[in-house]
Amino acid sequence: DEKIKIGVSYPTPTHAWAAGMNWHAEQAEKRLEKLYPDVDLILVNSPDPGAQASALEDLVSVHQIDALVVLPFESEPLTDPVLNVKKSGAWITVVDRGLSQPGIEDLYVAGNNPELGRVSAQYMKGRLKDGDNIVVLRGIPTVIDNERFDAFMAEIEGSGINVLDHKHANWNRDDGFEVMQDFLSRFPDIDAVWAQDDDIAIGVVAALKQAGRDGNGMFVVGGAGMKEIIKGIMDGDELIPVDVLYPPAMIATAMDATVNAFKSNGPVAGRYILGATLITRENAESYYFPDSPF
Amino acid sequence: MSMDVSASVAIIEAVNISKSFGPVPVLFSVSMDVRPGEVHALIGENGAGKSTLMKILSGFHDPTSGQIRLDGKQTPLPPNGAAEQLGIVLIHQELNLAEQMTVEENVFLGREIRTNGFLDRAAMRAEVQKYLDEIGLDILPTDRISKLTIAQKQMVEIVKAVSRKARILIMDEPTAVLTEEETEVFFRQVRKLKESGVGIVFVSHKLNEVKAIADRVTILRDGQWIDTRPSRDLTPDTMAQMMVGRELSDLYPPMHEADVDAQKVLEVRNLTAPGVDNVSFDLRKGEILGFSGLVGSGRTAVFEAICGLSPMESGEVLLFGKDVSNMSVAEARDAGLAYLTKDRKEKGLLLDKRMRPNLTLFALPKFVRNLTIDRNAEEDALKRAIRRFDVRSRDADITVGKLSGGNQQKLLLAKVMECDPKIVIIDEPTRGIDVGTKQQIYHFIAALAAEGVSVVVISSEMPEIIGTCHRVVVMREGHITGILTGDHINENEIMRYAAGLKREELH
Amino acid sequence: MTMSTTSDDGEGKTAKRQSIDFKTLGPAIALLILCIIGFLLNPAFISEGNLTNLLTRSAFIGIIAVGATFVITAGGIDLSVGSMAAAIAGVMIIVMNNAVETLGTGVPTVLLGCGIAVLLGIGAGWINGALTTKGKIEAFIVTLGTMGIYRSLVTYFADGGTLSLNFDIRGTYRPVYYDSFLGLPFPVWVFIGVAICGWLLLNRTAFGRYCTAIGSNEAVAKYSAINVDRVKTLTYIIQGLCVSFATIIYVPRLGSASASTGVLWELEAIAAVIIGGTVLKGGYGRIGGTILGALILTTIGNILNFTDMISNYLNGTMQGLIIIVAVLLQRSDWKLGKN
Amino acid sequence: MTMSTTSDDGEGKTAKRQSIDFKTLGPAIALLILCIIGFLLNPAFISEGNLTNLLTRSAFIGIIAVGATFVITAGGIDLSVGSMAAAIAGVMIIVMNNAVETLGTGVPTVLLGCGIAVLLGIGAGWINGALTTKGKIEAFIVTLGTMGIYRSLVTYFADGGTLSLNFDIRGTYRPVYYDSFLGLPFPVWVFIGVAICGWLLLNRTAFGRYCTAIGSNEAVAKYSAINVDRVKTLTYIIQGLCVSFATIIYVPRLGSASASTGVLWELEAIAAVIIGGTVLKGGYGRIGGTILGALILTTIGNILNFTDMISNYLNGTMQGLIIIVAVLLQRSDWKLGKN
Numbered sequence A: 001d002e003k004i005k006i007g008v009s010y011p012t013p014t015h016a017w018a019a020g021m022n023w024h025a026e027q028a029e030k031r032l033e034k035l036y037p038d039v040d041l042i043l044v045n046s047p048d049p050g051a052q053a054s055a056l057e058d059l060v061s062v063h064q065i066d067a068l069v070v071l072p073f074e075s076e077p078l079t080d081p082v083l084n085v086k087k088s089g090a091w092i093t094v095v096d097r098g099l100s101q102p103g104i105e106d107l108y109v110a111g112n113n114p115e116l117g118r119v120s121a122q123y124m125k126g127r128l129k130d131g132d133n134i135v136v137l138r139g140i141p142t143v144i145d146n147e148r149f150d151a152f153m154a155e156i157e158g159s160g161i162n163v164l165d166h167k168h169a170n171w172n173r174d175d176g177f178e179v180m181q182d183f184l185s186r187f188p189d190i191d192a193v194w195a196q197d198d199d200i201a202i203g204v205v206a207a208l209k210q211a212g213r214d215g216n217g218m219f220v221v222g223g224a225g226m227k228e229i230i231k232g233i234m235d236g237d238e239l240i241p242v243d244v245l246y247p248p249a250m251i252a253t254a255m256d257a258t259v260n261a262f263k264s265n266g267p268v269a270g271r272y273i274l275g276a277t278l279i280t281r282e283n284a285e286s287y288y289f290p291d292s293p294f
Numbered sequence B: 001m002s003m004d005v006s007a008s009v010a011i012i013e014a015v016n017i018s019k020s021f022g023p024v025p026v027l028f029s030v031s032m033d034v035r036p037g038e039v040h041a042l043i044g045e046n047g048a049g050k051s052t053l054m055k056i057l058s059g060f061h062d063p064t065s066g067q068i069r070l071d072g073k074q075t076p077l078p079p080n081g082a083a084e085q086l087g088i089v090l091i092h093q094e095l096n097l098a099e100q101m102t103v104e105e106n107v108f109l110g111r112e113i114r115t116n117g118f119l120d121r122a123a124m125r126a127e128v129q130k131y132l133d134e135i136g137l138d139i140l141p142t143d144r145i146s147k148l149t150i151a152q153k154q155m156v157e158i159v160k161a162v163s164r165k166a167r168i169l170i171m172d173e174p175t176a177v178l179t180e181e182e183t184e185v186f187f188r189q190v191r192k193l194k195e196s197g198v199g200i201v202f203v204s205h206k207l208n209e210v211k212a213i214a215d216r217v218t219i220l221r222d223g224q225w226i227d228t229r230p231s232r233d234l235t236p237d238t239m240a241q242m243m244v245g246r247e248l249s250d251l252y253p254p255m256h257e258a259d260v261d262a263q264k265v266l267e268v269r270n271l272t273a274p275g276v277d278n279v280s281f282d283l284r285k286g287e288i289l290g291f292s293g294l295v296g297s298g299r300t301a302v303f304e305a306i307c308g309l310s311p312m313e314s315g316e317v318l319l320f321g322k323d324v325s326n327m328s329v330a331e332a333r334d335a336g337l338a339y340l341t342k343d344r345k346e347k348g349l350l351l352d353k354r355m356r357p358n359l360t361l362f363a364l365p366k367f368v369r370n371l372t373i374d375r376n377a378e379e380d381a382l383k384r385a386i387r388r389f390d391v392r393s394r395d396a397d398i399t400v401g402k403l404s405g406g407n408q409q410k411l412l413l414a415k416v417m418e419c420d421p422k423i424v425i426i427d428e429p430t431r432g433i434d435v436g437t438k439q440q441i442y443h444f445i446a447a448l449a450a451e452g453v454s455v456v457v458i459s460s461e462m463p464e465i466i467g468t469c470h471r472v473v474v475m476r477e478g479h480i481t482g483i484l485t486g487d488h489i490n491e492n493e494i495m496r497y498a499a500g501l502k503r504e505e506l507h
Numbered sequence C, D: 001m002t003m004s005t006t007s008d009d010g011e012g013k014t015a016k017r018q019s020i021d022f023k024t025l026g027p028a029i030a031l032l033i034l035c036i037i038g039f040l041l042n043p044a045f046i047s048e049g050n051l052t053n054l055l056t057r058s059a060f061i062g063i064i065a066v067g068a069t070f071v072i073t074a075g076g077i078d079l080s081v082g083s084m085a086a087a088i089a090g091v092m093i094i095v096m097n098n099a100v101e102t103l104g105t106g107v108p109t110v111l112l113g114c115g116i117a118v119l120l121g122i123g124a125g126w127i128n129g130a131l132t133t134k135g136k137i138e139a140f141i142v143t144l145g146t147m148g149i150y151r152s153l154v155t156y157f158a159d160g161g162t163l164s165l166n167f168d169i170r171g172t173y174r175p176v177y178y179d180s181f182l183g184l185p186f187p188v189w190v191f192i193g194v195a196i197c198g199w200l201l202l203n204r205t206a207f208g209r210y211c212t213a214i215g216s217n218e219a220v221a222k223y224s225a226i227n228v229d230r231v232k233t234l235t236y237i238i239q240g241l242c243v244s245f246a247t248i249i250y251v252p253r254l255g256s257a258s259a260s261t262g263v264l265w266e267l268e269a270i271a272a273v274i275i276g277g278t279v280l281k282g283g284y285g286r287i288g289g290t291i292l293g294a295l296i297l298t299t300i301g302n303i304l305n306f307t308d309m310i311s312n313y314l315n316g317t318m319q320g321l322i323i324i325v326a327v328l329l330q331r332s333d334w335k336l337g338k339n
């Protein structure tokens, strides 16, 4: 058959943000396949970089794809495998994590990690004063985490706000809870928490409530745009008053654009960088997807 | 002392039992019965099928054909020792204890005393202690099996069996690892049980014991029933003859005088090691040196230290004049010194492997050509060993664990001899071996010595020591109490040194 | 100061041997040293709040490890516990959320959830046990397989994301994690209860002896007319039940379950068991040691959160080193049973 | 049709028994069935490209699993292989990147990297072996500890991110993964080489016999003049060496190493070994089976990429089920063997 085959490859969702992305990808698949009967989207997810490289090989050798939309597990290890797909003649769209070699992809769609750190820090600076103390809970040690963290620290620098310590909470609620419990035992005076991610933030909030330290203007800044958090912001939650967007729906954007590369006569190739919008009570409504798992 | 049992009805009867393992037949229509209050001995060569018959009688194996009658009624026995509920208890030939558990736990395994669902450990300990006291065994109910000597383990097995209130008690070579005193203690228990009407089946290669304790004797040969007779009609010699099917000449070979000026091949000076206290002795070329003593007197410990199996604490060992203190087992082997363990199941053989890898394991470097193992050489060695040591297995491909006990012992001997040692230490050489083969082994030892190999025989069987050795070292509590030669080698003398009644000034 | 050296369960009159029993005391000493280090790093370590947190956290791994002690003592292994916990938590949440309409958001719904958890734990344990005994597949493979299955099931139920408990039920259920009784949080009480029951079962009942016997020598156990398959299956069922209990106190903590719930708990549980002195090949189990092992593991994590002297990245290195050293300490006079 | 039931060392001529030995053929049959399923799902499964991919992918796990066969046969276990691979890859990359200035970006640098990898593998294996034998710590704990240590070291070296190989060296090194010789990619040749060496070593040399003997009964091995500690340590060193080889062909594939490199490889390797028929308690090892086990695992993953009939989330479920069924298949005639 003469269908246009588009492979979509991303990491196996093991946390809510990725699940949200998976949801948006599936929604987009249904929508696009209905809209264009001659387009077949093939969604594959992989549990680690090696498996993703294998999946890319399979997309080429078995499915003979015409285009690839890929959210690389990690940039470095997947650069060569994507390059190999490119060599088969397929159109390449890279999502979120850029490859380590320029010029492979035709299209790049991404969130903005440093921006996420920077926006979070700016909000902190706006709410806190000289001499206030914060703690930072980081994600899984990865480039993404480093980019967010470095930008955050650079922005905080010189503001007089003390970062007491930072530990990895692995974008995980349980770890967020336990690390925060220990921070609370260790530091008697904490004024705010940068949790970087909404899952961690949920754990942090549970620890704060348990220790009874959720009052006195204490607040937590997470990130990514989980629906429960956004709902909370809409309802005026004081503990998590804002969120910084890192939209899982970017995969859908990428799929749309890739299909357009075959269907539209407008130019598609290029770079699309999505902003790290600060979600507040005022704009929360427009980022709320109650049906998404995220 | 044997009461008249011919009149009473059998408790258990095996009728025309045949058994094959796969295509290999092992028993051919064998019948035997056990009456209340009798001791029925079962004798036969290694591999005759005694253990197999015992396992069938107690439900551990199913017969291929034939039936088991209990109190005159045909009864299929439940498997895996559940026949205990019917009053049938078996002591396996191979020790059957959980090593990491305590004496008490083992004795009561599977039938613990409980109150309100919880173990009544005090009651169980008291019970075990009672039995231990009764047979004079100096261990605690809380001792772990792994710390006991083989003989102690065997006694625990006996306690376990005796404590089970059996109607039929089947014992497969319970005395193989016991000394005469222990055997005496054990026989006292047996007589007591007998008086209370228990039927006892007893397998042994020690024909004197059979004569002493049995009321009737059944003889098996190559899986065939030969005869069942009252023991008063038999002598050890006639028994041996019926087992082997031919007349046996002298058990012990004529003793060749050792050359007292021969080169000293092994000199041990002031050896101290775990369980060994300041031991010194020499061994000459072509000499057969006996090591006697009570169980736990440290004979094994001496040679384990010499051969690198346990660490030496002090002293020195000269092998062919060279100081070799604290060498490894491999170095000992390469220097021509080999030790044959008395514990064939735990330390001697890989029970889940076949004969070939077992035979060559100790001397494996000898079979390496071009970095790989020469399998043809291995096969040849196996053929030779089977001939030389008369290892009988009806199916050459079975794992060693399935060989009969005596044949395992022969294979173990073959394994150690495979490295052509110049000095060989044989710990309990004839444990579980039938008379015919015993004779072969004694002749074999004598022949080795005649060829110039030095042999150390560690044995708890006094006649064996007396019948084969040129000199005898007697040990007690880790040290040497005497070294006997010539006419001094007799039972009385050895016993007095072993019991500590007499002590020689050695230097 | 004299102590017995028997590798005994610490009873028996062994007065004849006078020395320090590292095998038994090893884990306790290791824990003590860790606590001292913790205190030196930061005196807040021994604050009541921190100690309570520590105990409560240990409860999850500790309860699971008590079950693992049985499985390992009987010569088995269960790698599926972490995923099993996640799957049970997931199903529990789904059931409770769906029960809101009929049963409301009160205690009945929570009890229903707990009941389901217990049933699932028993069922999952039985599956592992039956596949190992009846199917004669190595426990390692069976439970590696079920580990993958449960993990992917919870991912499937959660659609890759997080299953969250209805907020109103959470209100009812919360106290099970957060409230205390006589100064100790409920999870700690559950832990104590499970530990005592486990100890009694292993050391004071025939069943416990059968586990040890099977782990020590299966043939001997079989020949003692012990139903080996049933006892082994029961150890897996106990393990499943322990996972249920752990899950029941885990769910009210954050009210959610996801694909990352319980990841690596199996290794932590097994590590706790072995640090506690139980022998991996079976035949010798120590519940008391297991409890200490669980506390040691939790304390290591806690201490590493208490200092910024060590690069975050090296947490794993510290953890690994401490575990090895803790075990080295108690093995120093290990030789015992061997020859 | 009668079937043989020996659980024996699989050598010896068993010609007289005419039968299907499921224990030996089980993995082969399982693989065949998988291939048929793959073909039915999508005929492209048997395309040359796909088969080559499959073999190449199996090489990593397969090579590591060959090492694991030795460790397991001798009664040990090594959980650290995945992290060890990551750490070796990390150090290799750092060394090669730094060598660019002095050695250039050509073959010498790559050879230096490979040399370092081999040394590190041997060293890491030696550490595991020495801690197990001299330190008398259970292998499970030792390697769980080193697993954490190596994993966190690579995170540390990479500063939480990814270590990537200099692009020019990559050009030189790439062929090692991507090029072919006689139609087979280089990694497959390495795999074949390692498999043959492993098979010879285990089945045809004294060393292999010693491994089996130790796994079967350590005391017997000791009394048979085998230097038990040395042989056991050597098995860990062989394992380390195999990890080195796997890493040497892995690095040119993705040109990088990070904290997520090699995660769960240890479980995959052990699974391959056991699916192949080696007994986890030791004493019986089969290199041929291990190879088939590795192929089976890779094929499962490959087939699951072939179809979107099954929810992606259920991949783990399928994988678990297939592994259990594959082993069940080969264990199906075990009953006959017992007594």
Ligand SMILES: Nc1ncnc2c1ncn2[C@@H]1O[C@H](COP(=O)(O)OP(=O)(O)OP(=O)(O)O)[C@@H](O)[C@H]1O
Binding pocket: B021, B026, B044, B045, B046, B047, B048, B049, B050, B051, B052, B053, B093, B392, B393, B394, B395, B398, B402, B403, B404, B405, B406, B407, B432, B434
């Ligand atoms: N499970 C088994 N499978 C195959 N053959 C077996 C098995 N058990 C025993 N045999 C064989 O049956 C024969 C009889 O063995 P058995 O153990 O009954 O001899 P035995 O009379 O007790 O000898 P011993 O005096 O040496 O103990 C031997 O040839 C042995 O190899």
Ligand SMILES: Nc1ncnc2c1ncn2[C@@H]1O[C@H](COP(=O)(O)OP(=O)(O)OP(=O)(O)O)[C@@H](O)[C@H]1O
Binding pocket: B149, B150, B151, B274, B275, B276, B293, B294, B295, B296, B297, B298, B299, B300, B301, B302, B310, B342, B460, C339
């Ligand atoms: N490695 C060791 N460490 C501590 N004690 C030991 C060691 N080896 C042996 N012993 C002790 O030394 C004593 C002598 O034991 P050994 O086995 O040498 O005696 P034996 O005379 O050979 O007795 P048997 O007749 O049982 O073979 C025993 O009490 C034993 O427990």
Ligand SMILES: [Mg+2]
Binding pocket: A029, A033, A040, A041, A042, A043
């Ligand atoms: Mg589609």
Ligand SMILES: [Mg+2]
Binding pocket: B050, B051, B052, B093, B172, B404, B405, B406
């Ligand atoms: Mg016998």
